[in-house]
Amino acid sequence: MSAVGQPIPRLEGRLKVTGGAQYTADVPLTGALHGAIVHSPIANGRTISIDTAAAERAPGVLAVFTYRNMPRIKPIQKPWVHLHPYGQSYLVLQDDQIHYAGQPVALVVADRLDQAAYAGTLITIQYEVKPPVVFNTETARGAFDPPQFLWPVNSSVGNPAKGLTDGAVRIERVYTTADRHHNQMEPHATMSTWDASGHLTIFEACQGVFALRDFVSIALEIPPEKVTVISRYVGGGFGGKAYVWPHTLLAIVAARVIRRPVRIQLTRAQMYSMVGHQPATIQTITLAADKTGKLTDIRHDSISPTSVFDDYIEYAANASRSLWGASGGISTGHKILHTNRNTPTVMRAPHEALGHVATEIAMDELAYAVGVDPVALRLLNDTLVDPYTGRPFSTRAMRRCLTEGAQRFGWNARDPVPRSMRDGRYLIGQGVAGAIYTHWRWPSKARVVLRSDGSALVESGMQEIGCGTYTVMRQVAADALGLRADKVDVHLGDTRLPASHSAIGSTTMSNAGAGVLLAANAVRDKAIALALTGHDAPFGGATANDVLTVNGGLALGHQTITYSDLLARNRLKVLIGDGNYDPVEEAKGPTAIFSFSALFAEVHVDEELGLVRLSRFLGAYDAGRIINPRTARSQAIGGIIWGVGQALLEQSETDPAMGRFLHRNYSGYLVPTNADIPELEVIFAGEFDPEASPLGTKGMGELTAVAVAPAIVNAVYHATGKRIRDLPVTVEKLL
Ligand code: MOS
Numbered sequence: 023m024s025a026v027g028q029p030i031p032r033l034e035g036r037l038k039v040t041g042g043a044q045y046t047a048d049v050p051l052t053g054a055l056h057g058a059i060v061h062s063p064i065a066n067g068r069t070i071s072i073d074t075a076a077a078e079r080a081p082g083v084l085a086v087f088t089y090r091n092m093p094r095i096k097p098i099q100k101p102w103v104h105l106h107p108y109g110q111s112y113l114v115l116q117d118d119q120i121h122y123a124g125q126p127v128a129l130v131v132a133d134r135l136d137q138a139a140y141a142g143t144l145i146t147i148q149y150e151v152k153p154p155v156v157f158n159t160e161t162a163r164g165a166f167d168p169p170q171f172l173w174p175v176n177s178s179v180g181n182p183a184k185g186l187t188d189g190a191v192r193i194e195r196v197y198t199t200a201d202r203h204h205n206q207m208e209p210h211a212t213m214s215t216w217d218a219s220g221h222l223t224i225f226e227a228c229q230g231v232f233a234l235r236d237f238v239s240i241a242l243e244i245p246p247e248k249v250t251v252i253s254r255y256v257g258g259g260f261g262g263k264a265y266v267w268p269h270t271l272l273a274i275v276a277a278r279v280i281r282r283p284v285r286i287q288l289t290r291a292q293m294y295s296m297v298g299h300q301p302a303t304i305q306t307i308t309l310a311a312d313k314t315g316k317l318t319d320i321r322h323d324s325i326s327p328t329s330v331f332d333d334y335i336e337y338a339a340n341a342s343r344s345l346w347g348a349s350g351g352i353s354t355g356h357k358i359l360h361t362n363r364n365t366p367t368v369m370r371a372p373h374e375a376l377g378h379v380a381t382e383i384a385m386d387e388l389a390y391a392v393g394v395d396p397v398a399l400r401l402l403n404d405t406l407v408d409p410y411t412g413r414p415f416s417t418r419a420m421r422r423c424l425t426e427g428a429q430r431f432g433w434n435a436r437d438p439v440p441r442s443m444r445d446g447r448y449l450i451g452q453g454v455a456g457a458i459y460t461h462w463r464w465p466s467k468a469r470v471v472l473r474s475d476g477s478a479l480v481e482s483g484m485q486e487i488g489c490g491t492y493t494v495m496r497q498v499a500a501d502a503l504g505l506r507a508d509k510v511d512v513h514l515g516d517t518r519l520p521a522s523h524s525a526i527g528s529t530t531m532s533n534a535g536a537g538v539l540l541a542a543n544a545v546r547d548k549a550i551a552l553a554l555t556g557h558d559a560p561f562g563g564a565t566a567n568d569v570l571t572v573n574g575g576l577a578l579g580h581q582t583i584t585y586s587d588l589l590a591r592n593r594l595k596v597l598i599g600d601g602n603y604d605p606v607e608e609a610k611g612p613t614a615i616f617s618f619s620a621l622f623a624e625v626h627v628d629e630e631l632g633l634v635r636l637s638r639f640l641g642a643y644d645a646g647r648i649i650n651p652r653t654a655r656s657q658a659i660g661g662i663i664w665g666v667g668q669a670l671l672e673q674s675e676t677d678p679a680m681g682r683f684l685h686r687n688y689s690g691y692l693v694p695t696n697a698d699i700p701e702l703e704v705i706f707a708g709e710f711d712p713e714a715s716p717l718g719t720k721g722m723g724e725l726t727a728v729a730v731a732p733a734i735v736n737a738v739y740h741a742t743g744k745r746i747r748d749l750p751v752t753v754e755k756l757l
Pocket of ligand 1: 229259260261262264368369370371372525526527528724
């Protein structure tokens with residue numbers, strides 16, 4: 023009757039498909055006003071004059087905010103640090119300076135949304151315009167070494183110089199990836215309401231209710247207890263909702279000034295400038311190897327753009343730090359360039375998914391250079407010790423991922439010669455890539471309430487961002503207590519619940535899940551204590567270790583007692599267990615913890631039209647123990663589709679003169695849809711990893727988005743003999 027390991031359907035699935043799940047913008051809030059944001063069309067300069075008189079007189083308008091009347095906000099600490107709750111340090115409507123196109127210059131608040139939006143069009147603004155700095159291969163020459171905010175910016179292990187000279191074969195290449203946006207189905211939405219006592223409640227589409235609460239507490243200097251954040255359902259996060267962005271701050275402050283609830287919902291177009299994006303990268307990589315393909319040296323450098331006011335680093339070169347071994351050495355470095363754009367942010371999968379484009383296409387180029395099969399090349403360079411820290415990996419099933427994946431995919435039937443496989447007018451290509459993904463150990467609290475009817479309630483300030491979090495938490499608690507999964511309710515997404523980390527970094531299962539496990543174990547232990555020594559104790563005189571959980575209660579040998587009976591005997595309505603998972607940081611542990619995958623892509627290329635069609639894809643994953651194969655498979659499918667976008671479609675182009683992102687809707691910014699995606703095959707090759715989590719799980723969600731693109735690009739090379747080093751692989755690059 024174990025729930026863990028079962029592919030049980032989503033707890034909230036029915037609610038979602040029937041429209042019963044309330045997303046932030048669905049939450050009814052009596053008397054809520056609507057905010058409309060007016061944006062700067064220029065990317066660099068300042069406002070000379072702002073005339074709001076006509077907007078203020080427009081029907082339904084209650085207030086117009088500009089930098090002149092916006093309350094001053096406490097400056098946010100710099101530099102941008104990891105887990106900093108605000109997406110960018112630049113605060114909204116505080117001065118006349120313009121740093122990026124789409125920067126808010128005014129907020130109109132009105133009774134109705136149409137009134138606010140109309141009044142916004144009546145505001146006239148004069149600008150002093152300066153030329154914007156944009157990111158391209160020319161300007162990238164001015165990139166500089168940024169201060170560290172997450173991992174060390176540069177790294178060097180071993181003896182890279184020797185490794186380079188030892189190599190008989192050398193691959194030196196430049197790979198580039200495009201700016202991309204998150205494009206969640208649910209646009210960002212926020213609603214703020216202050217009560218008479220000064221308590222602020224925020225309904226927010228976000229990945230971290232506690233992160234938002236912390237931000238408000240810092241920026242507005244109010245105690246965290248005076249802030250409640252609620253986020254029950256989120257229609258896609260992907261990192262875009264991991265941090266707090268200016269619209270949220272605008273709604274909070276406007277609601278405080280006007281003393282009415284204020285709602286701001288971003289339009290699809292606003293989603294391209296009001297919140298962060300994944301920055302483009304220019305990556306230079308050198309692989310040196312002996313004649314057999316054994317790596318002697320890896321050198322990987324990446325340049326990415328950031329805003330003028332923040333030093334966000336896309337740690338792309340991290341991909342090469344721990345993926346493969348190199349006998350000589352491995353060195354990496356990152357540089358950034360200040361440009362006129364808003365601050366980039368994490369996007370599934372930040373850092374790794376970009377870096378693997380360079381590492382894993384270069385590995386394919388090396389395989390062809392030395393004449394070794396690309397799967398065999400990776401097996402040859404597999405390592406059980408993390409080259410970066412020298413620690414052994416806690417678990418690393420890369421070998422299994424590669425071999426089992428290759429077998430299931432039918433890799434052996436592949437003719438390695440480019441352009442050798444055909445199906446009518448289509449060239450067929452098959453490519454492989456391996457992947458490594460960071461694992462974080464973070465603290466998380468949870469509470470489990472056993473109720474007198476024999477059911478249980480899980481409470482955690484984690485949130486569901488579409489991954490199946492409600493469902494997996496239910497499974498964990500059900501098994502710890504010996505309950506059927508449907509006997510467990512789950513409450514998430516509310517700062518009145520026990521504090522958890524944000525739903526970021528693929529950490530939810532392993533960390534928030536561990537908190538739930540500890541809480542469920544605590545309540546089970548309390549129940550056992552009652553059965554041994556409580557009122558009318560059924561197992562009096564026995565020892566706790568001999569008591570087991572059975573369906574809906576406890577057992578000692580053949581004797582059983584239900585939880586409801588046990589609570590009734592002790593006149594208890596509930597039994598409460600608290601979980602406080604407080605692990606040692608991964609970096610300080612004895613082993614290096616990462617998740618892994620091997621990915622196999624097959625494409626059909628129409629050479630005359632330059633069109634690439636994915637025809638098959640298989641992912642083999644080591645994410646430790648799998649709690650729910652159905653939700654895990656859904657994660658993998660989502661990650662593969664996400665990677666298909668990176669490989670073939672997605673790019674936010676910048677107007678070089680105006681410095682604006684050009685594509686501001688789903689017709690200009692292309693993402694894969696059903697017709698782009700064939701049958702996807704997913705296999706799990708990992709094992710229980712006790713170092714990663716008490717649940718034995720490792721990070722999964724973002725792992726699945728890593729190295730999909732290089733597997734596809736490598737397949738395109740195999741099909742066509744053309745090596746594309748600039749993503750996405752669009753028609754014009756293939757023709
Ligand atoms: Mo993920 S980009 O850490 O939400």
